[in-house]
Amino acid sequence: MNLQKINWSEFQTLDSVYFTPTDFAETLDGGQAFGWYRDDENENAYTGLFDSNLFKLRLNDSGNVEFAHASKKHKIIIASLKKYLDIERDYDILRKKLFKIRDTHLNKELHSRPTLRILNQPINETIIAFICSSSKRIVQIKQCLWLLRKNLGSHIAGDFYSLPTFEKIANAPLEKILDCKLGFRAKYLQQSAQKILNDSFDLNNLSSMPYLEAKKYLTGLSGIGDKIADCILLFGAQRFEAFPVDTWIIKSCEKLYGISNPNQIRTFAKNHFGEYAGYAQQLLFASS
DNA sequence: CGACAGGTCGGTA
DNA sequence: TACCGACCTGTC
Numbered sequence: 001m002n003l004q005k006i007n008w009s010e011f012q013t014l015d016s017v018y019f020t021p022t023d024f025a026e027t028l029d030g031g032q033a034f035g036w037y038r039d040d041e042n043e044n045a046y047t048g049l050f051d052s053n054l055f056k057l058r059l060n061d062s063g064n065v066e067f068a069h070a071s072k073k074h075k076i077i078i079a080s081l082k083k084y085l086d087i088e089r090d091y092d093i094l095r096k097k098l099f100k101i102r103d104t105h106l107n108k109e110l111h112s113r114p115t116l117r118i119l120n121q122p123i124n125e126t127i128i129a130f131i132c133s134s135s136k137r138i139v140q141i142k143q144c145l146w147l148l149r150k151n152l153g154s155h156i157a158g159d160f161y162s163l164p165t166f167e168k169i170a171n172a173p174l175e176k177i178l179d180c181k182l183g184f185r186a187k188y189l190q191q192s193a194q195k196i197l198n199d200s201f202d203l204n205n206l207s208s209m210p211y212l213e214a215k216k217y218l219t220g221l222s223g224i225g226d227k228i229a230d231c232i233l234l235f236g237a238q239r240f241e242a243f244p245v246d247t248w249i250i251k252s253c254e255k256l257y258g259i260s261n262p263n264q265i266r267t268f269a270k271n272h273f274g275e276y277a278g279y280a281q282q283l284l285f286a287s288s
Numbered sequence: 289c290g291a292c293a294g295g296t297c298g299g300t301a
Numbered sequence: 302t303a304c305c306g307a308c309c310t311g312t313c
Contacts, residue, residue, distance in 0.1 A: 135309090137312070140310085140312075182309080185308095186309085
């Protein structure tokens with residue numbers, strides 16, 4: 001990774017956001033997002049990006065987030081980071097509601113993960129990332145996205161590129177997408193990009209539409225089933241009722257609640273965890 | 289070297 | 302509606 005040519009700003013502190021080191025790592029690099037790279041020297045520091053915003057993030061001794069950026073537009077880029085970290089959200093309220101469920105397993109995770117957050121990512125990036133994620137390990141997903149950025153995206157600074165737009169993906173030769181090691185996901189990604197454009201669908205609607213309607217639109221795209229749709233809704237549209245059921249959650253729910261059927265798990269999650277099921281999912285996921 | 293992977297799709301019963 | 306193999310290809 002080439003960080004030399006990048007003009008970093010001075011580090012500034014975000015007073016309102018703090019993490020335990022474990023939660024910091026889990027939030028940035030635990031499977032929600034795939035654009036953060038841990039620094040070699042400091043294990044509580046990451047370099048990463050979303051849209052065309054490039055950041056260094058690190059924890060200070062108090063657990064506050066400090067950031068440096070590589071842009072001249074200070075105010076705009078700080079606002080975008082605050083949005084990304086979803087600093088307006090009151091996690092105390094959310095966590096108290098989950099505590100009230102009186103679920104022993106959940107309470108244990110709430111206790112050991114006091115500062116876990118759900119990132120508020122650009123919706124297009126979550127669609128691209130999670131189409132790439134099917135049947136892949138996290139390192140491979142990161143590799144695919146790195147290549148998509150490099151081969152089809154726009155240059156930001158150093159070795160960093162933004163993810164390509166849906167226009168770019170829709171019109172690219174399929175071979176160029178295949179070169180990004182997407183395998184059978186390449187045509188899924190291209191077809192989804194084409195459909196979103198053809199529908200003239202405003203992806204911002206996914207955060208305001210009825211949950212089932214939003215999910216139905218997403219699963220109507222190619223390469224997106226129940227699990228990936230819920231990831232997109234949770235990480236890209238702030239739909240906390242979305243409960244992605246992946247192999248880890250299945251194992252976890254089988255062990256903790258004796259349920260192993262994905263549809264039964266979704267029903268259980270809706271009834272048991274309710275409006276913040278997605279946050280519970282992240283807690284259970286982190287425990288696995 | 290072979291099995292399997294933060295799943296989805298299409299066909300079958 | 303529910304179950305199953307195929308799907309690309311890099312890790313383990």
